[in-house]
Amino acid sequence: MKMRKKFITPIVSAVMAVSLLAGCSGGNNNAPQNTGSTNSGSETVSQKFELGAQPLDFSFYGHYDWYTMPPWGEDASSKWIKENKQVNIKAIHSGGSAAQKLNTMIATNDLPDVIWMERGSDVEKLRQAGMLVSYDEYLDKYPNLKKWLGDAGINMLRSEDGKLYQFPNWYTSQPNGNAGYVVNKKIYEELGSPKLETTDDLYEYLKQVKAKYPNVTPFEPHLAKDGQGLDVLYSAFKEDNQKFPPMRAVPNGSELTSIFTDSAFRESMQYTAKLFRERLITQDAMTQTLDQVTEKVMTGNVAVFAAASPTDMAMQAHAELTAKDKDAGYFMIWPVHKEGLDKNKIFPGTYTQLGWNVMVITKKAKDPEAIFAFMDWYTSPEGQSVLMWGPPGLYWDGVEEDGFTPKFTEKYVTEADELAKLQGTTINMNWLGNTVFVDGTKAKYESTLPEEQRNWSTRWQNEITWKTQSDATEFINLDPMPESEEGIIRQRIEDIFLEARAKALFAKSDEEVLSILDQAQKDAESAGYDKLLKFKTEKWQGNLSKMAGNS
Amino acid sequence: MAQLPLGKGSNKQQPVKPGKHPDRSGRNGLVRFVKQLDIQLMVLPAMLLILVFSYIPMYGLIMGFQDYNIFLGGFRGFFESPWVGLKHFEMFFDSPEFVRVMRNTIVISLLKLFIGFPAPILLALMLNEVRNMVFKRFVQTISYLPHFLSWVIVAGFVMSMLSTDNGSVNIMIQKLNLIEEPINFLSIPEYFWGILVTTGVWKEIGFGSIVYLAAIANIDPHLYEAASMDGASKFKQMFLITLPSIMPVVIIFMILAIGNLLSAGFEDILLLGVNPVLRDVSDVIDTYVYRVGIQNSRYSYATAVGLFKAVISVGLLTMANYIARRSGNSLW
Numbered sequence: 001m002k003m004r005k006k007f008i009t010p011i012v013s014a015v016m017a018v019s020l021l022a023g024c025s026g027g028n029n030n031a032p033q034n035t036g037s038t039n040s041g042s043e044t045v046s047q048k049f050e051l052g053a054q055p056l057d058f059s060f061y062g063h064y065d066w067y068t069m070p071p072w073g074e075d076a077s078s079k080w081i082k083e084n085k086q087v088n089i090k091a092i093h094s095g096g097s098a099a100q101k102l103n104t105m106i107a108t109n110d111l112p113d114v115i116w117m118e119r120g121s122d123v124e125k126l127r128q129a130g131m132l133v134s135y136d137e138y139l140d141k142y143p144n145l146k147k148w149l150g151d152a153g154i155n156m157l158r159s160e161d162g163k164l165y166q167f168p169n170w171y172t173s174q175p176n177g178n179a180g181y182v183v184n185k186k187i188y189e190e191l192g193s194p195k196l197e198t199t200d201d202l203y204e205y206l207k208q209v210k211a212k213y214p215n216v217t218p219f220e221p222h223l224a225k226d227g228q229g230l231d232v233l234y235s236a237f238k239e240d241n242q243k244f245p246p247m248r249a250v251p252n253g254s255e256l257t258s259i260f261t262d263s264a265f266r267e268s269m270q271y272t273a274k275l276f277r278e279r280l281i282t283q284d285a286m287t288q289t290l291d292q293v294t295e296k297v298m299t300g301n302v303a304v305f306a307a308a309s310p311t312d313m314a315m316q317a318h319a320e321l322t323a324k325d326k327d328a329g330y331f332m333i334w335p336v337h338k339e340g341l342d343k344n345k346i347f348p349g350t351y352t353q354l355g356w357n358v359m360v361i362t363k364k365a366k367d368p369e370a371i372f373a374f375m376d377w378y379t380s381p382e383g384q385s386v387l388m389w390g391p392p393g394l395y396w397d398g399v400e401e402d403g404f405t406p407k408f409t410e411k412y413v414t415e416a417d418e419l420a421k422l423q424g425t426t427i428n429m430n431w432l433g434n435t436v437f438v439d440g441t442k443a444k445y446e447s448t449l450p451e452e453q454r455n456w457s458t459r460w461q462n463e464i465t466w467k468t469q470s471d472a473t474e475f476i477n478l479d480p481m482p483e484s485e486e487g488i489i490r491q492r493i494e495d496i497f498l499e500a501r502a503k504a505l506f507a508k509s510d511e512e513v514l515s516i517l518d519q520a521q522k523d524a525e526s527a528g529y530d531k532l533l534k535f536k537t538e539k540w541q542g543n544l545s546k547m548a549g550n551s
Numbered sequence: 552m553a554q555l556p557l558g559k560g561s562n563k564q565q566p567v568k569p570g571k572h573p574d575r576s577g578r579n580g581l582v583r584f585v586k587q588l589d590i591q592l593m594v595l596p597a598m599l600l601i602l603v604f605s606y607i608p609m610y611g612l613i614m615g616f617q618d619y620n621i622f623l624g625g626f627r628g629f630f631e632s633p634w635v636g637l638k639h640f641e642m643f644f645d646s647p648e649f650v651r652v653m654r655n656t657i658v659i660s661l662l663k664l665f666i667g668f669p670a671p672i673l674l675a676l677m678l679n680e681v682r683n684m685v686f687k688r689f690v691q692t693i694s695y696l697p698h699f700l701s702w703v704i705v706a707g708f709v710m711s712m713l714s715t716d717n718g719s720v721n722i723m724i725q726k727l728n729l730i731e732e733p734i735n736f737l738s739i740p741e742y743f744w745g746i747l748v749t750t751g752v753w754k755e756i757g758f759g760s761i762v763y764l765a766a767i768a769n770i771d772p773h774l775y776e777a778a779s780m781d782g783a784s785k786f787k788q789m790f791l792i793t794l795p796s797i798m799p800v801v802i803i804f805m806i807l808a809i810g811n812l813l814s815a816g817f818e819d820i821l822l823l824g825v826n827p828v829l830r831d832v833s834d835v836i837d838t839y840v841y842r843v844g845i846q847n848s849r850y851s852y853a854t855a856v857g858l859f860k861a862v863i864s865v866g867l868l869t870m871a872n873y874i875a876r877r878s879g880n881s882l883w
Contacts, residue, residue: 099846107621107628129622217716225827279732283715286826287737289707292714482847483618491847492647495830502828506738527647 048141049373052085056370061092063102063117067428068093075425080391087374106131113365116431118357119157119166121481126360127165133361133368134163142376148434149173153353156473156546166358167375172351172435177469178309178461179232179349180335186321186328187213187303198339199236199271202304206280209303217282217296219275222307224285229306230501232348233272236336238264239345242472248497249478249536256478256537258529260500260521267338269504270513276505286502300328308349311457311465318456332460335468347470354476359431379432381405387430388423388438395419405441412445413453439466474543478536485528486535492527496520615639615855621848639855648839656835659815662748668808670752671759672801676789678760679767691764694757702754706822709750713737737823740832747823747833751816762804766797802880810868813860817841836860 062069069091073082081087092112094101102122105111111131117123126132139146145154149171158164170176183196191208195201206218221229227245235241242251249256250265259265275281284292296302298317305314314330321328337346359375361368377383381404389395389406395415396406412419439461446458480486500520507513521529584591610629616639617632643649674694681687697705712719713736721733736742770793778788817837824833836856844853875881 099848103621103848103850125622131622215717225825283733283735283738286828287710288714288716289710292711292716296716483849487847488849491843495648495842498827499830502826506828523647 049367049370051087051370051373051377055086055088056367056374057088057090058113058365058371059090059092060114060116061094061102061105061112062431063094063098063115063122065094065096065098067098067116070425070428072429076390076394076422077386077426078429080386085374085377111362111364114359114361114371116169116357116359119168119354120477120479121487123166123358123360124159124481126362127159127161131362132165133363133365134165135167135361135372136163138369138372138376139164142373144376144380144434148379148436149353152547156354156476156543157358166360167372167379167432168355169357169359169431170355170433170435171353172355172439173353174436174439175351175466175469175471176435176439176461177349177351178311178457178465180306180310180465180468181232181333181348182305182310182314182330183333184216184300184303184305184328185331186300186325187216188331189327196333197336197343199233199336200339202336203271203275203280206275206304207278210278210280213303215301217302218280218304220282220293220296220302220305221285222293222305222310223288223290224281224505225287225498225502228308229281229285230272230505231308232306232335234265234268235346235348237268237271237338237341238262239341240470241347242350242470242475247475247478247536248493249533251540254537254541256533256540258521258524258533259497260517260524266514266517269501269517270510273505273507273513274510277508286505305330306348311460315456330456332464334464347468349465349469350472351469352471352473352476354473355433355435375432379434381434381437383432384430384434384437385441387426390419390422390426404437405444408445413449474547475540476543478539480532480535486532489528489532493524493529493532496523496527612854612858614851615858617851619851619854621850635851639852640859642852643856643859648834651831652834652836652839655832656813656815659744659747659820659835660812662744663751663815664808664812666748667752667755668805670756672763672797674756675760675763675767675797676793678764679793680785680789691757691760695761696757697754698758700754702818702822705750705754706819709746709823710737713746738826738828740829743824743829743832747816747819750823751819762800763797766800767793770796799880802875802878803882806868806871806875806882809871810864812867813864 060069069089070078072089072091073079078089092101092105102115102117106126106129115126123132135145139154145167149168150173153168153171153173154164157166157168187209188194188196191205191212194205194208196205202219209216209218219229221232224230231245234245238244244250244259244262245265247256248259250259250262251257272281276283276285282288282296294313297305297313298320300317300321307313311332314332318329321330334343335346335348337343361371365371378387381399385396385406386392389408389412392398392406394409395412396408398407399405400407442455442458443462446454446462451459480490482488482491497520500516504513504516507516613629614632616634616636617629618635618638619628619632621628623631678687678690681690713721715721715733715735718733718736720736721730724730725733736746774792774796775788778792783791813836815835815837817835820833820835820838821841824830824838840853840856843849844856872881872883
């Protein structure tokens with residue numbers, strides 16, 4: 001054996017040397033590419049790019065673990081866009097680990113033309129590295145974003161250097177969102193339709209459910225490890241809640257303070273722990289998978305279902321259940337509140353004017369202006385109509401006198417199932433959703449229909465959820481960059497919060513809940529929570545002055 | 552599997568005493584190398600594999616001593632990122648999670664070593680005594696199939712079996728009147744290590760036993776005949792013949808297992824320990840690196856922690872090998 005080893009050594013070192021050289025030269029090859037693609041796009045300023053006049057090809061990456069772009073051109077909507085607008089989009093998939101995929105693409109200098117991602121640190125990182133194309137010179141030429149979002153919103157999206165690099169998705173100037181409570185109609189009526197307005201009412205109701213229906217989950221909080229129903233319950237204890245749990249901070253005057261010491265949060269955790277202890281909340285709350293939740297809701301085995309967006313699942317379940325039994329199904333209730341609070345100031349969910357996420361164009365793109373022209377069309381009423389209601393001539397044909405509201409055909413009602421199927425696909429391609437146009441159009445049309453024909457979600461959105469979501473625009477982009485000192489603190493606080501919330505849920509008594517939260521506060525303090533809160537406060541105040549200065 | 556190449560490796564022409572190499576002169580060695588050229592070439596692909604996937608990536612370890620900037624791109628990043636010395640190592644040792652992460656890593660590994668390691672040997676010994684070939688094959692097939700399922704699937708099974716809402720395990724023990732209310736298995740920290748180790752054993756026991764069964768099959772049947780003539784019972788034969796005969800294989804696998812002591816597992820813990828309430832018992836080095844380092848793109852930090860782990864592992868491996876050398880069954 002020793003003999004053989006002697007010969008391995010020279011071979012190993014020889015091959016290693018060769019491959020190191022190869023590796024280095026590979027690295028050098030990358031450099032010229034870097035500089036080559038920085039300054040394209042500025043040459044085509046003079047004339048406007050007309051979408052559809054010439055083919056447009058670009059690659060698209062959705063920066064989410066869960067996201068897989070539907071194949072482009074396989075459904076009626078994108079097929080129409082492909083044929084009529086000559087747009088061809090090549091999907092790049094995250095393969096279930098988005099963070100790694102993006103970092104690999106950055107490290108190998110192999111970015112896609114377009115990235116669809118969360119606002120915040122990732123966008124900021126790319127911008128600081130000079131990898132993004134700014135939109136400013138296109139804004140007036142392609143006016144849809146200006147028209148539908150407005151200058152105030154655009155200013156909020158601007159980066160520190162004063163330029164705009166991100167195109168928002170589902171941006172809005174009016175409330176939207178679906179957070180709230182869905183109630184099982186059959187169980188509710190069989191229990192005599194009791195009053196369900198306060199947290200005490202809810203507790204009593206859940207107890208009744210547990211006694212009468214041992215196999216039904218009284219309160220289903222969706223994936224509680226992500227907050228979901230737990231955050232919804234918190235909103236019952238605090239007026240004007242604006243997404244404080246996900247911020248891990250609560251505003252107090254002009255400062256952001258610890259969530260662990262917030263009396264409403266402490267009270268809500270005690271309440272939640274009580275429900276959990278008495279098995280009124282599913283004991284699988286922290287561990288269950290989405291499949292398990294879906295199964296329970298679809299089979300009507302939950303009495304109350306609360307989540308950040310329970311409507312999509314509940315709508316399907318409602319259709320399924322009512323098909324078998326007319327009296328079954330789900331409905332939504334006005335958010336519950338703690339006795340003594342104003343029920344009109346209870347907001348289980350939030351919306352921001354900037355909507356959900358954003359689309360950025362990287363400097364890899366050969367013709368960024370063409371891509372921006374496409375984005376402009378995509379978010380326009382015509383683009384949105386094609387994505388939401390299929391190609392023209394099918395479910396809609398032509399527009400009303402205002403020039404943009406589509407005229408729905410009879411098929412919109414008679415083939416509602418087919419349309420829903422199409423929407424199931426296109427919803428995952430609507431990266432630049434225009435909330436005001438889409439919601440406004442839906443609401444206008446639905447209000448002309450008799451009640452039983454109305455879409456379940458649209459109905460409850462109109463009656464309840466849109467009235468009970470608060471505007472959290474001032475709280476966007478509070479998070480520090482992950483490698484910064486505050487970023488490292490944020491990571492610790494995040495761990496402490498998630499652990500404390502889970503432990504509090506499993507606490508045996510009200511006192512234990514408080515002692516867990518006290519301990520969490522102590523741990524958070526020694527991890528540097530104050531510094532993080534100060535950072536977030538500054539960002540928040542910065543947002544406020546940005547908004548005040550521009551609106 | 553590991554035994555065969557080792558056996559063939561010894562010199563055929565000259566009798567070799569253990570521990571001593573009779574001829575070490577370079578010229579003679581070269582002659583022998585040329586003689587064995589065909590065999591030597593067979594090693595080449597394996598060496599290339601190790602080179603490309605193990606040695607070259609080691610270059611990236613310098614990230615652990617830098618504030619690596621990913622935007623500079625792969626190799627430029629190595630050359631142009633600022634050096635920070637042991638900053639990331641200190642940050643890890645000083646972090647409040649350090650003690651917890653190390654404790655969990657070591658405890659989970661030791662549990663896996665003491666329970667997960669002997670389990671396949673036991674199964675192999677038991678299977679060896681089964682005389683009905685059909686039954687033996689059946690058990691073997693059933694027991695090694697789970698090895699081919701990914702952890703995502705296995706964790707999915709376990710989670711739905713152990714869930715409180717209609718989980719089959721809870722339903723069963725409720726029907727047996729052993730408990731009144733379902734037990735929330737996956738949210739009770741005390742149960743976590745047990746569930747983790749049991750699931751791991753279930754998944755890997757069959758596949759692990761294949762090696763030992765192969766080693767058992769190599770044992771000279773005459774040994775058993777002689778033993779039974781001398782009046783040794785089946786049980787005694789198992790302990791006095793089977794077990795000592797496969798000892799070299801067992802020891803080699805033991806050394807490798809000790810070298811992996813700080814790799815307590817990753818996918819299984821990540822998938823089964825989703826409930827944050829379990830962090831106290833479930834957070835190990837690998838999940839910590841993933842959560843804090845990779846997910847937040849703090850690559851330098853992740854590299855430093857990974858390097859720390861690797862250094863300890865090499866130390867453990869060397870130690871285990873040193874001890875095993877006394878029994879004459881070491882790796883090198």
